[in-house]
Amino acid sequence: MHELTARLQDLLERFRAGQRVALGRGITLVENERPGFQAFLHHVLVSGIRAARVGVTGPPGAGKSTLVAALASAWLAEDEEVGVVAVDPTSPFSGGALLGDRIRMNDLATDPGIFIRSMATRGSLGGLAATTREVLDLMDGFGFPRLLVETVGVGQTELEITGAADTVVVVLVPESGDGIQAMKAGLMEIADIFVVNKADRPGADRLLKEIRAAIHLRGPAGGPPDATAGHHGVDLSRIGSDAAPKESRRWEPPEGWTIPVIKTVAHAGEGLVELRAAIAAHRTHLVESGELEVRRLARTETRIRDVVERELRRRAWADPTAREHLASGPDRVVGGDETPYSVAAEIVNGLMRGESRE
Ligand SMILES: Nc1nc2c(ncn2[C@@H]2O[C@H](COP(=O)(O)OP(=O)(O)OP(=O)(O)O)[C@@H](O)[C@H]2O)c(=O)[nH]1
Ligand SMILES: [Mg+2]
Known part of the structure; x- marks a missing residue:
């Protein structure tokens, strides 16, 4: 999960060595959410x-x-x-x-x-x-x-x-x-x-x-x-x-x-x-006053929540079964057999059952 590609490992080493160019590259990586950005952030943040x-x-x-x-x-x-x-x-x-x-x-x-x-x-x-x-x-x-x-x-x-x-x-x-x-x-x-x-x-x-x-x-x-x-x-x-x-x-x-x-x-x-x-x-x-700790904890909770939501969204739409349901869903809904809710339930339940073929 947190493994870095050789290229990102190299970037991380240069980042840790204090090279400003590596900081700039890291920021670009994260801003554009390029593959591996989560792992890179993880390694930066463990300290x-x-x-x-x-x-x-x-x-x-x-x-x-x-x-x-x-x-x-x-x-x-x-x-x-x-x-x-x-x-x-x-x-x-x-x-x-x-x-x-x-x-x-x-x-x-x-x-x-x-x-x-x-x-x-x-x-x-x-x-x-x-x-x-x-x-x-x-x-x-x-x-x-x-x-x-x-x-x-x-x-x-x-x-x-x-x-x-x-x-x-x-x-x-x-x-x-x-x-x-x-x-x-x-x-x-x-x-x-x-x-x-x-x-x-x-x-x-x-x-x-x-x-x-x-x-x-x-x-x-x-x-x-x-x-x-x-x-x-x-x-x-x-x-x-x-x-x-x-x-x-x-x-x-x-x-x-x-x-x-x-x-x-x-x-x-x-x-x-x-x-x-x-x-x-x-x-x-x-x-x-201990308020710094309180604020950091509150912020961290929000962060975890955000990362989870982003990851769930990413996984949902990367899942072929979910994508199939999404592709066929509108027809079925407009045809009157289903509603957006029943299609969504099908997708979510499928993901929860771990039917993912990702
Ligand atoms: N008279 C006066 N002008 C000021 C003062 N502080 C800043 N300015 C001028 O106000 C203008 C806007 O300043 P900025 O620092 O760019 O303001 P900002 O809030 O960052 O602006 P945005 O990022 O565009 O929202 C500049 O021309 C400054 O020189 C001040 O205390 N008095
Ligand atoms: Mg400004």
Whole structure:
């Protein structure tokens, strides 16, 4: 099951030797789900998850990339290597420089301490690409102690970032409109840290106050915590390809953690020291409270579930008997003898009985 072909074994050895080209190849392998990608991931992941993962999300143009670049270069200056995944809903290099204009992408990308990967999302709504978590795992396995993932948060999709990051930084800007509105959209529930970027523009202080008030209001009065809640009351089991939560979720204030709200002017580096301090403090909180473990367990459960579902789907349609039923099914259904349910039951029961001739 986890045996590697000679070619992938060779790739794994070069990956383990720290060759960046091998990391790039590994990512391509995983992104395209080429044969053997599961086995490759298995071998990369047996050594465990170590990196501190920070997600940066918020509306389009909020300055996420500029912040990510600034954070990355600050860590690099302290000899901390950084892996960056930017998930772009449109095209990988749209909207100007991938990592903002102040610290130019090219300057950063040639630094051996950083690895930047841009991925397109599966839809136009933002959120994560299908294999973002796997790519983060590869960077983790490669040895980057810090990982940054940038996603555009629009509507429900930003919830997914809780499945990829330990610490979620939500970036809002004065011109993103009514701050409270943004929180209703779900950003409130996933933030470990709020950033009010573009603080050089009018309305920043008002937004700051609104967010603080909302945190205060929704905190203790949030209602009884949901027993199945994962990250901040978000049921991680419902985050996935076809599992977008539909009803409103209860917000559970993270115990012992007061969500900081930090003003920044990202392209000028203002507020960066405070933001880095907040990220470090949140890390300490996660470790000391045991919350890191809780989040990792919840994430891992979701991952196992996803891998099982993907594998079941793959096996189902690789099965010749199932494919025969699928081919003949529509005729029988339209002819009135059967329904999609009876055909599906036939297929599923066949698979369960192990009639597979794969
Ligand atoms: N005035 C002002 N402009 C900023 C600030 N931070 C970023 N910008 C500018 O805002 C624009 C968008 O910044 P990005 O960092 O690309 O924003 P983003 O959130 O990554 O954008 P998308 O990835 O396209 O959603 C760029 O022109 C930045 O230079 C800020 O604090 N103040
Ligand atoms: Mg960006």
